[in-house]
Amino acid sequence: MLAAAASASADTREGYQDSTTRQQIERMDENNRANAPDSSLNIPSTSVEGTALQGWMNNLQAEEDAARAKKAAEARQQQEELRDWFAAERQRMYEREVSMAATRQHENARDRQIIAGRQAQLAAYIDTLPRDTPIGPAAYDRMIDIVAPYSELMRPLVKLAYREFPREFAVRYGFMQLSTCDGLRTQATAYPGTLYDDENVLRDKCVMAQPSAAFPYLIEARQTGSPLDVALACALMAGARGSVPSFDPGIGPHLGDALHPRVSAWLDKRVQPCVTAAPAGTALYAGMVEPLVRQVERTYGNDRNLRVNSHLLWPLLARTSWEGVDLQDAAAVRRVFDYAVTRYEEGIR
């Protein structure tokens, strides 16, 4: 059985006797033999020289070479464009830094000049004071007015005044702690947009601690101060409570209570006594506390609107703003508040 199978597979052409097919197969065999490579030379029959296939392959190779060259040229161009972009960007950054440094230098020089002028005015005023009597609260008021709103000069001066006259200056010292940062120029505390990079770190550290630093003095003012100081202290504390995010480095509107339950609770506990200390229905409440808190709450989250931790609110604290004002008259109190807000907005612009 196996032998028969082997015989059948040996030449399957046996079954084509006298047929045209057999003759065709024999011709094919002859052709194959004639075209068979010379095995003694062991050269593979791959030569396509002069054939259509060679032409086709050459064309293919040429196309591939062209595509590769095009791709390489595109890559080179992209690299060049990227290099040019980096160079332009580097140049732009450099120019920006140079420009910022120049602006900063200019601003610093201008501030130094103004501060030097205020210092000279302060010294001149001190020279007018009688040497044989101690400096009183009114004189400190005047000195603070001279140097306002430059916290570089105000902070030490208000601190000195508070040490001498804690009852009279507690609310203003509290405001200084709430609205300025030690070691940071005054203008930098106005709003973050005015900051240079290195000032951001200082401000971030300072701003978060402002309520903790200020509230002991504001509470003291609420407990021991004049009716005006009590109302101012309560307005500032309630304003801080109404704008918790303004004490965060990154201001996130609408997240105050949800994000800071402990901070809010801490503030609530300290603001709560104001319900009796500066009660609703008084002229100071109606004319100042209530509108301040409402405005702060309405605009918090926006750097450029009213914040209690901005030195620009100083006109509300300045004694000169309150001279001759009837504190029992809500409309008169409101006029002072509106004046302070106007000055604040001018400062922002």
Add this chain to the structure above:
Amino acid sequence: MRRVLSLFVIANMFLPATTLAGDGLKPGMIPIGEHRRLAAEHSTREDVLELLGPPADEVDVKAAKLLKKIDAKNRSGIEPCLPAGASVYHLWKYQMANVSDGGFEYDSKRFGDPYVYIAFREDGRVCVAFSEVADF
């Protein structure tokens, strides 16, 4: 730091209010950077408890060991806080936490210092609060 805190704020937007009401924090854990709410020389122990909650631990650390192990930037702050005649710092210790996947946990790969230590003055006010890698 600003970027980190911004991410922290954004992450919090997606959390339910109940988690943020303080329950999400285990005792002794504080959100990153919250120790900066304290004002040196002003904040009292009561303030610290109200703002940060009770500490995870209270540790006594020998001054020499502490000063050797802590970051240089923290040394000048803590050095004046050693009570006269004492050789040991008594510190309140907190664990930093960041909001992640709806819970508070600390990712030390993303944020540097995992611990916060607070030293008090003899009058009970905060002398210094600082974050630190060293675990005491």
